[in-house]
Amino acid sequence: MLAVGDVKACFPKIPPTGDPNWEARRQAAVAKATLWKKMKWFSPFWIPRDKTEKILADARIRTREQAIQLFNYHTSTLYTLAFQAVCIAQMLRRSRSLREVCALAGEAYLAFYSGYRAASISALIPAIEGGLTRIVSGSESELPIGVKIDRVIDCCIENAARLHYERMWVPQDYLTKDYLLGQDERIFAFETFRCWLQKSFFQKTGEYDGVTWLNRHVFAHGTHSDWQESGNFSRLVVALATLALIESWYDETHVVSLFFPEMNEDSKLLWQQALLQANAQMSLKLIEERCYQKHGRLVPEMPTDDGAFLRKALLSEECIKDLVRPLRDAGWMVEVGEPDESGLYVKVVAKAVGQQFTVALLHYCATDNSIYRKLAETCSAILYRGAPYKQKEFASGITVHVGPVAGWLPPIAPNRKSTWRSHPVWRRVRQVTRRTGLMQSAWKIWRNGRRGVF
Known part of the structure; x- marks a missing residue:
């Protein structure tokens, strides 16, 4: 380093190319950038390194869809x-550049957790292009989107490179993104953000082959509907925040920090409002489900929600409460299966002393007859949640027991009586009462008191 007055210059001793350590770090950076591209994302700001390394490690040996x-x-x-x-x-x-879309983003945020997911995602997709245009305001705002991206990111990398050397003069070969890609994490993140914008979000419709379908042209031309996937909303929010950070490096104001800020009153109130909306939406979903169930129907599918998740949750809860517990009370060992992919039914296997039988619990009575027939092949009883609804029509041709789970009484397990009599407390009661002649009364007390345990 050479200093002349207040001016400093740095003359690196390592050549800009060919150094083994530099090559190793660059190759590692390129490998990580490839993994982020595989996941259709960029190196994220505000996420701890151990978390990002875990994400990269999981993606390394997986297919693109799995990653x-x-x-x-x-x-x-x-x-x-x-x-x-x-x-x-x-x-x-x-x-x-993004201050004027802040209100829109806040409304989309609340709408997303109120159930209007597709509308929320569609509201934020154009905001990224608008933000880029406002960053390069003036004569450059008419440039193609790819040129705008390069202008903005190149400027950010140039500013970060000067800061990397503490604003000293350095030969130009040491200021390029190629040289600093593996040396500076900020430049690496900026470059991966450029890659995401150009190779994913703004990629031409015919060339896009992504899995997330979060693409501006796919959305605008309506060539695919999977951009409505719920995970794309958080991606858009984080992408907009990253664009705000990019702008602060572009104009060197640094008003958006590389360190994640503490939550203030504004963000806390917005967060609490979203929680309130989500809780209200959950109550509304349950009311909708009960209303449609009375008419023998499933809640209509939405682009971002087919209702399977709610059906699985309701099936699992009522299976434990109305089916598993009565079977255990009757002396059976119970194995509970997973609900099917659509959340329409779940199977339970009851076992005791070499005997077993299978019971199916349906989400509702008005289930397609083909499902009834499929379950009847392996089940001794087919039960359903709620009240009957045209049971004879939907369960036509079914010979096994069909009825509401609330009205079904499971058979007593063959070892139920022997289980009572082998219990240590029962043996002690029998010894004591044998002398007093109260054996029969004590047995009734024991049976009634312990019925809910075995």
Whole structure:
């Protein structure tokens, strides 16, 4: 390093190419960038390194579809409601180019957790292009979108490169993105964000082959409807917050920090409002489900929700309460299966002393007759939630027992009586009461008192 007055210059001793350590770090950076591209995302800001390394490790040995599924799984605990609220209420509000979409993003955020998911996603997709256009305001705003992206990201990388060397003069070869890709995490993140914008979000319709279908042209031309996937909403919120950070590096205002801010009153109130909307939506979903069930129908599918998740939850809850517990009370060992993919039925196997039988619990009575026939092949009884609804029509030709689960009484297990009599407490009661002649009364007391245990 050479200093002349207040001016400093840095002359690296390592050549800009050919150094083994530099090559190793660059190759590692390129490998990570490839994994982020595989997941149709970019190196994220505001996420701890151990979390990002876990995401990358899981994606490394998976197919693209599996990698994106695991990415959605991991980010569901990272891009939480509170995280999104901070992005909208604090980061977007500080951005010059995105300040005017802050209200739109807040409304989309609340609408998403009120059940209007597709509308929320569609409201935010155009905001990214609008934000880029406002960042390069002036004569450059008429440039093609790809050129705008390059102008913005190149400027950010240039500013980050100067900061990397503490604003000293450095030979130009050491300031390029190729040289600093594996040396500076900020430049690496900026470059992967460029890749996501150009190779995923703004990629031409005919060239796009993604799994998330979060693509501006696919959305605009209506060539595919899978852009409505729920996971795309959190992606859009984080992408907008990242764009706000990009702008602060583009104009060197740094109003959006690389460190995730503490939640203030604005973001806290927005987050609490979203929780309230989500709780109200859950109550509304249950009311809708009961209303449609009375008419023998499933709640109509929506683009972002086919109702299977709610049906599975209701089936699992009522299976334990209305089927498993009575079977256990009757002395049976119970094995509970998983609900089917559509959440229409679940199977339970009861076993005792070499005997077993299978019972199926349907989501509702008005289930297709083909499902009744399929279950009748392996089940001794087919039960359903709620009240009967045209049972004779839907269960036509079924010879096994069919009826509501609330009205079904399971058979007593063959070892139920021997279980009572072998219990240590029962043996003690028998010894005591044998002397007093109260054997019969004591047995009745024991039976009635312990009926709910065995």
